[in-house]
Amino acid sequence: MIWQLYSVLFFLAFHNNSEWGFFAHAQINELAVYTLPIDMKVFFSPQQDYLKRHATDADKRRYASAFEATRHFIDLDQYGEFPYSSLKRDFKADLYSYSSLEFIQYHNQDTLYLPIPGSVLNQQAFINWFDTTAMQYYYETVWVVPLSDTLRSRSGYEAVRIIDHLTPHGVLPYNLERVYRKLVRAFYEKKGSTICRYAADLGHYVGDATVPLHTCSNYNGQKTGQYGIHAYWVSRIPELFFDQYHV
Numbered sequence: 001m002i003w004q005l006y007s008v009l010f011f012l013a014f015h016n017n018s019e020w021g022f023f024a025h026a027q028i029n030e031l032a033v034y035t036l037p038i039d040m041k042v043f044f045s046p047q048q049d050y051l052k053r054h055a056t057d058a059d060k061r062r063y064a065s066a067f068e069a070t071r072h073f074i075d076l077d078q079y080g081e082f083p084y085s086s087l088k089r090d091f092k093a094d095l096y097s098y099s100s101l102e103f104i105q106y107h108n109q110d111t112l113y114l115p116i117p118g119s120v121l122n123q124q125a126f127i128n129w130f131d132t133t134a135m136q137y138y139y140e141t142v143w144v145v146p147l148s149d150t151l152r153s154r155s156g157y158e159a160v161r162i163i164d165h166l167t168p169h170g171v172l173p174y175n176l177e178r179v180y181r182k183l184v185r186a187f188y189e190k191k192g193s194t195i196c197r198y199a200a201d202l203g204h205y206v207g208d209a210t211v212p213l214h215t216c217s218n219y220n221g222q223k224t225g226q227y228g229i230h231a232y233w234v235s236r237i238p239e240l241f242f243d244q245y246h247v
């Protein structure tokens with residue numbers, strides 16, 4: 001997790017202008033309202049100005065939470081070639097397969113970390129423990145989780161350290177589902193202001209997902225001698241040529 005935080009801080013340090021700029025995000029949120037079915041349009045049309053003004057709220061949160069930054073991109077080239085069949089498209093399942101799990105053993109003054117064998121990781125009881133107990137600790141600075149009584153007596157260890165190798169490469173698609181579910185819940189609960197907030201955020205994240213530079217590790221052309229292309233693509237080009245777009 002420390003490694004993950006370093007990665008996130010690195011991202012924040014060098015990605016200050018790594019989103020669609022405010023102009024493009026505001027346009028996307030505004031225009032999205034015109035594409036809605038009539039019943040939805042009745043609700044969202046009066047909120048168009050709100051959706052526009054809050055189109056980059058999600059970016060502002062990136063500076064409040066290290067986890068927020070990773071919701072705006074995914075480095076798909078980390079996962080081979082399209083259709084990226086190694087990804088299960090399920091957040092917990094992918095987090096489990098792309099994390100390193102180690103038993104923690106306290107020995108005299110030392111703490112030892114012992115890789116957990118695949119035969120243990122494949123056990124359903126262990127997977128269930130990850131999905132329920134371990135996920136509750138996902139946002140901790142250091143991801144250390146106590147084992148259940150059953151797993152403790154079965155393994156002889158008290159706790160597990162988890163090193164997350166998925167989140168630092170971005171979780172944008174999983175986050176779309178997360179925000180979508182929150183939006184649906186807000187509709188069920190008939191909470192108008194919450195609906196608008198999640199709708200503005202969803203418009204933002206969907207907008208980010210349409211930027212090719214948000215879906216690869218060469219996000220700023222740094223690997224191909226095109227350093228700085230990100231800001232040009234997401235800010236300057238839409239600002240200069242928006243009038244010529246067919247929308």
Ligand SMILES: [Zn+2]
Pocket residue numbers: 019020058059072204205208
């Ligand atoms: Zn963003």
